[in-house]
Amino acid sequence: MATTVVGAAFLLLLLLPFSISQPISDSHRSAASDLFNKISPSLEDAYEALRVFEILAIEKKPPVTTDTCHTVLENLGSSSSPLKDLFYALKVSGILKCDVDGAVLKKIASRLKATVHDASTLLDIYYSVGSLVLIKDQDSNVDVLLTDADEIFRSIKALSQSDGRWRYSSNNPESSTYAAGLALEALAGVISLASSEIDQSKQVSIVKNDIAKLFDRIEKYDDGAYYFDEKFVSGSEHQDSLSTTSSVVRGVTSFAAVTSGRINLPGDTILGLAKFFLGIGIPGDTKDFFNQVESLSFLESNRISIPLILSLPETVYSLTKKGQLKVKVNTVLGSAAPPLTVKLIRAFSTGAKDSAIIDSKELQYNQNGGFHFLDAFPKNVDVGTYVFVFEIVLHDSDSEKIYVAGGQIHVPIYVTGIIKVGSAEIAVLDSDLGNVETHKTLDLAGNDVVSLSANHLQKLRLSFELESPRGRLFKPHQAFLKLTHETKIEHIFLVGNTGKKFENVFDFLGLVEKLFYLSGRYEIELTVGDAVMENSFSRLLGHVELDLPEAPEKAARPPSPPVDPYSRYGPKAEINHIFRVPEKRPHQKLSLVFLGLILLPFIGFLVGLLRLGVNLKNFPGSTVPATFGFLFHLGLAAVLLLYVLFWLKLDLFTTLKTLGLLGAFTMFVGHRILSHLALTSSKLKSA
Amino acid sequence: MARSSTSTSKDAQDLFRALWSAYSATPTNLKIIDLYVLFAIFTALLQVVYMALVGTFPFNSFLSGVLSCVGTAVLAVCLRIQVNKENKEFKDLAPERAFADFVLCNLVLHLVIMNFLG
Structure with a gap:
C-alpha cells in the first residue's frame, strides 16, 4: 500500500502545477562524498571538490592529496602558466592554505596587473581580476590595488550589450548570458580592488540597469522556478542552463x-x-553538483534577498495515527530561518476547490524540533487529497527586507485513514424470480472463504459497503472483482456503487459467451484499493462452481493462457520423436505351434512317399553319372542355401553374382545327369 | 427316404472306390507329383489359417509364403502335365527336360519369393 500512496503522490505531483522543494540535507552530503571520490589532476576539479565540501561543511576531506598543494606551488612559481591555472591554483590555495611565499604572490600580482591592462578578451580580464582578488584575500601585504580601476571597469563595460548580455571579446559579435555572469563577477572584483573610489553613482547604476535588463531574459517553469538559458550556440563552448544560471x-x-x-x-x-x-x-555530475551547491551558497548569503524554503517532512497525514502535520522553514542550505510564523490560509479538497475545510489557522512552533505544526485536524477533514495553502509571516519587519518567503505556497496533502468495510455478502439468486438460493455473509477483513455453486440460469450477487472514517461515502480508485477459471483465464469486472453500497450482479445467462462457456471452478477475488485507504485489500473471497451449457459451434474459443515471458529463456520443451508404433505381434507360442504344424504336411508327404514305395533305384550306378547326380543335388542345395542367406543377410548384388556362378555349375551338372538319364531311358524304350 | 439316403451313400462309396481304383493305375512318378502338390497346398492352407488367426501384419511375408506354396504347386502341376505319358501333346518332350524346366522355374520363383519375403 505504501507504494500505491507514493505512486499516486508522484503522479499528482507531476500533474499539479506546484511542487515543494526540500532544502539541502544530509542526503546531499552523502551524495557529495560519493561523487567527489576520484583524484583528478586538474586544479579546477580539485577546487570544485574542496568548495563543495567547504559549503556543505562535510567533516571528511575530499580526496585531494599533498600533491595538490605541490601542483599549486608549481603553477604559481612558473611565470608562463596560463591565467586559468593561476586562478584555480589561487582558489585551491585559499582553501587548503598552502604555504605560498609572499614574494611569489608579489611577482604574480605584478604580472596580472600588466595583463589586465593589455587584456582584450573577457576571460583574460576575468581570470586576472579574479586572481588579484584572491591574492588580496590571502596575503594583505601584497599590493594588488588597481590604480586605473576606472579604466578597466570601462573596458569590461565596453563588452556589454544593450540587452544585458556580454560579449567574450570586442571582435566577437555574439553575446552570451554566461559571459554576463563572468563580467559581473569581474566588475565586482574591480570595484573591490580599486585604489580610489570609482565614480560609483554613475557607472554602478548603469551596471545595475544592465542587471535588470539581463533579468528580463529570465525564463520560468510552471512550478515557479526561474532560470537562464543560453541561446548562443555557435560559440566555442555551449553552456547548459544550470551553468548559465549559476x-x-x-x-x-x-x-x-x-x-x-x-x-x-x-x-x-x-x-x-x-x-x-x-x-x-x-545531480550525478560533479560539475553540476558544484554549480548547484555554489549557487545555493551565494543565494544563502546574498545581499539582495535570501530565499526561505518551506518544506514538509511528509505530505501524508493519517487519521488513524493522529500525528502532527509538520512544516519546516529553512534557508536553501538548511540553516534556521529568522523568527516567523507559518499560517495555514486555506485548505481545500482537490475535488472541490471552492469549499475550504480549514480557514486561516496559525501553526504552532516547536522550539526544540525547529518546526511548525498543525496539532489537530478539524473534525470535518475526511480522507482524500487536499491542497494546503501556507504563508510565511516574518516577525521582524527588518528581516522582511533581507528574506524573501514567497507568497502563498500550495502543498498537496494526502489524508489517509482506515475505511470501514461492512455488510459484505454474497448470494446466488434464481434468475427469473430473484429468489435467494444461497446467501452468505462475508467478513472482508478476515480470511474466510466461501464455496458456492450456480448454473447459467442463476445470478451471483456480491455487495459490500464502504464508509470513510467520518461516515461518508467512500469511492475507491480501484474496486474490481476478478473471476479466474481453473484454466487461468481471468475476467475482471468493475464494481459499481449506488450510494454507499457497492454491488455487482452477475447474470450468468448474459455472461456465458464472455466466460467462453467454460464450466467448472472459478475463484473470486476482490480488490479494493485507494491511495488514501490505509486498509486497501486484494483477497480471495472463495470460489463458485459454475455449470454452464455446452458451447455452440460458433462460440469464440477461450484465449490461450498467457505465456510466461521468462519461459523464453528457460529450457525448451523436450522433443519427442514420433516413431511408427510397432504392429501388434501374435503370441510367440502360437507362432511356434504353427511352425510345428507346417511340418505336418511335410511329414505327410514323406509318409506318402514311403507308402508309394519310392526308392533311389534310378540313381545312376556308374561313378561318373553318380558324381554328376550328386553334384547336381549339391548345386541345388547350394542355391537354396544362398536364398536363405539372401533372406538373412546378403544383398541382392552379392546374391546375384553368387547365383550366377552356382547357376552355371548346377546347369552344367544338371544337363549332364539329365541327358544321361534321358539317354538311358531312350535306350530302354528302344530295347 | 431312408432307403434313398443309404443308397446315395452307397453310390458315393462306389464312386470313390471306382475313382481310387482308377487312380491306383496312375504311374508312381505322377503319384509322387500329386503328393507334392497336396503337400504344397496344405502348407499354403496352414499359412492362411495362421493369417486368419493373428492378422495380416507382415503382409509381404504372408504373401510370399502362400505364393511360394501356390507357385510350387502350379509348377508341379505343369510338370505333371508334361511328364504324363497320356498327354499326346508333350509326347516329344523328354521328362528330363520337363524336370529341368521345373527346377529352373522353381529357382527363379524362389529368388523372387526370397526378395519379397522382407
Missing part, C-alpha cells in the same frame, strides 16, 4: 556584495532561482 547568480551576488545600495530584483525571482537549483535534486 554564472549569473555568482556574478550578480558578488556584484551586489561590493556595491552599496540595493539591486532591485523581485523577491519571487530570487526564490524562483533557489527553486530551480533545489529542483534539480542531487
